[in-house]
Amino acid sequence: MTQGTEGTPKLSALVVEDSPPMRKMIVFALSRVRGLTVVEADDGVDALRRIASTKFDIIITDINMPILDGLKLVKRLRADEAYRDVPIIIITTEGAEEDRQRALALGATAYITKPIQAPQVIELVREVLGLSEARR
Amino acid sequence: MTHDGSGPTLEAQTQAFLREFFAKGEQLVRELIEENDRLRLSLSAGANPTADSSRTIERLARQIELLEAECAELRRVAAGVQDRGGTFRDRLDDLEREHYRLAAMYVAGSQFHLATTIDDVLRTLTEILLNFVGVGRFTVYVVDEERQMLFPLMREGETTAELEELPLPGEGPLGDVTGLGRPWHPGAPRGAGPGVLMQLPLCSGTRLVGLVRIERLLPQKAELGDADGGLLELVSEHAGVGIETAWIRAHAREVPLQRAALERLVGS
Numbered sequence: 518m519t520q521g522t523e524g525t526p527k528l529s530a531l532v533v534e535d536s537p538p539m540r541k542m543i544v545f546a547l548s549r550v551r552g553l554t555v556v557e558a559d560d561g562v563d564a565l566r567r568i569a570s571t572k573f574d575i576i577i578t579d580i581n582m583p584i585l586d587g588l589k590l591v592k593r594l595r596a597d598e599a600y601r602d603v604p605i606i607i608i609t610t611e612g613a614e615e616d617r618q619r620a621l622a623l624g625a626t627a628y629i630t631k632p633i634q635a636p637q638v639i640e641l642v643r644e645v646l647g648l649s650e651a652r653r
Numbered sequence: 654m655t656h657d658g659s660g661p662t663l664e665a666q667t668q669a670f671l672r673e674f675f676a677k678g679e680q681l682v683r684e685l686i687e688e689n690d691r692l693r694l695s696l697s698a699g700a701n702p703t704a705d706s707s708r709t710i711e712r713l714a715r716q717i718e719l720l721e722a723e724c725a726e727l728r729r730v731a732a733g734v735q736d737r738g739g740t741f742r743d744r745l746d747d748l749e750r751e752h753y754r755l756a757a758m759y760v761a762g763s764q765f766h767l768a769t770t771i772d773d774v775l776r777t778l779t780e781i782l783l784n785f786v787g788v789g790r791f792t793v794y795v796v797d798e799e800r801q802m803l804f805p806l807m808r809e810g811e812t813t814a815e816l817e818e819l820p821l822p823g824e825g826p827l828g829d830v831t832g833l834g835r836p837w838h839p840g841a842p843r844g845a846g847p848g849v850l851m852q853l854p855l856c857s858g859t860r861l862v863g864l865v866r867i868e869r870l871l872p873q874k875a876e877l878g879d880a881d882g883g884l885l886e887l888v889s890e891h892a893g894v895g896i897e898t899a900w901i902r903a904h905a906r907e908v909p910l911q912r913a914a915l916e917r918l919v920g921s
Contacts, residue, residue, distance in 0.1 A: 536784065542756065542760055545753070545756045633784070635753040636749060636753075
C-alpha cells in the first residue's frame with residue numbers, strides 16, 4: 518500500500534472473472550471505494566500474468582473459470598511469498614458450498630455469493646482492507 | 654454534503670450550543686465549589702448559615718434548573734441531527750442502489766450489442782438473468798415463424814429434451830405476454846402460472862422473436878421485485894434484437910463496406 522495525496526492510501530485490486538458483464542459490475546462496484554485502483558483479468562492465467570508485474574493489495578476472483586480456475590489461482594497465490602498474506606475474496610454460486618470450503622481451506626480470506634450486489638462487494642472489500650467508515 | 658450558505662450549518666449550530674452549555678455548566682460548578690467553601694468556612698468558624706447563603710443556594714438551584722432545561726433542549730437537537738443524518742444516509746443508499754441498477758442496465762445493454770452469434774446472445778442472457786437478476790432456472794424459447802410455434806432452444810442447467818413446443822399465440826398467461834406486441838415493461842402481464850414465475854417475451858420492435866420462461870429464482874432471491882423490472886425490460890428488448898441480428902448475420906453474405914453504397918443508404 519502506498520500513500521496518495523491528502524493521506525488517502527493508494528490501493529490496487531485485481532478482479533479475475535471470465536464473464537464480462539460480471540467483471541464490469543464488480544469493477545463498477547469497486548470504483549466506489551476511494552483510493553482503490555482496479556485491474557481486470559479474464560481468467561486465472563491472465564491473473565498470474567498481471568500479478569507478475571504488479572503487486573496488488575487485494576484479489577477478487579471467480580471460482581469457475583476456464584484454463585486456470587479460482588481454486589488453482591488461490592493455491593498458486595498462497596504459495597507465492599509476495600501473496601501469502603494478501604486478501605483474496607472468492608465469488609461463488611449459491612450451491613457451491615464444497616468449492617467455497619475448498620477455497621477457504623486453500624487460504625481464501627472471504628467469499629461473496631452471486632447474484633452480487635454492489636453494496637455487499639464494497640462493504641466486504643472495505644472490511645477486508647481495514648478501511649474505516651470515515652473514508653467513504 | 655454541501656451547505657447552501659444561507660446560515661450556520663447544523664453541525665456549527667450544535668457545536669456552538671454545546672460550547673455554551675458546557676461553559677454554563679463549568680460556571681455553575683465553580684460557583685457551587687465557592688459556595689461550598691464559603692459555607693464550610695463559616696461552619697468551622699461557628700457561625701450559622703446566613704440569609705445570603707439561602708439566596709445563593711436558591712440562585713444555584715435556579716441555575717441547575719436552567720441547565721437541566723438546556724440539557725433537554727440539547728437532547729432534542731441531538732435527536733434531530735441523528736434523524737437528519739439517517740435521512741441523508743438513506744438517500745445515499747438509495748442513490749447507490751439506483752447508480753448500481755443503471756450500471757447493470759448499461760453493462761447488460763452493451764453486452765447484448767456486442768453479441769454477434771446466437772451463442773453470444775444466450776450466454777449474455779444467462780449471465781444477466783443468473784448473476785444480475787438472480788434467476789435460478791429458466792428456459793429460452795425461440796419462435797419458429799413458419800410453424801407459429803415457440804420451441805425450447807436452451808434451458809439453464811438442464812436439457813430441453815423433454816420440453817414441449819408452445820403453439821402461438823397461446824392462451825391464458827402465455828397469450829397475455831405474446832399478445833403484448835412489444836417488449837415487456839413494468840406493469841405489463843407477467844404471464845405467471847403453475848411452475849412459471851414469469852414469461853418474458855423477447856422482441857425486436859413489434860416482432861416476437863422468443864420467450865424466456867422463468868421457473869425458479871436462486872435461493873437467496875425471494876421474489877422478482879420492482880428493482881428487477883428495468884433489467885427484465887432491457888432483456889425483453891435487447892435479447893430479442895440480439896437473436897434477430899445474430900440470425901440475420903448467420904445468413905448474411907460477407908459484403909465489404911463501401912463508401913458509395915453506404916452513402917446511398919443514408920436517408921434512404
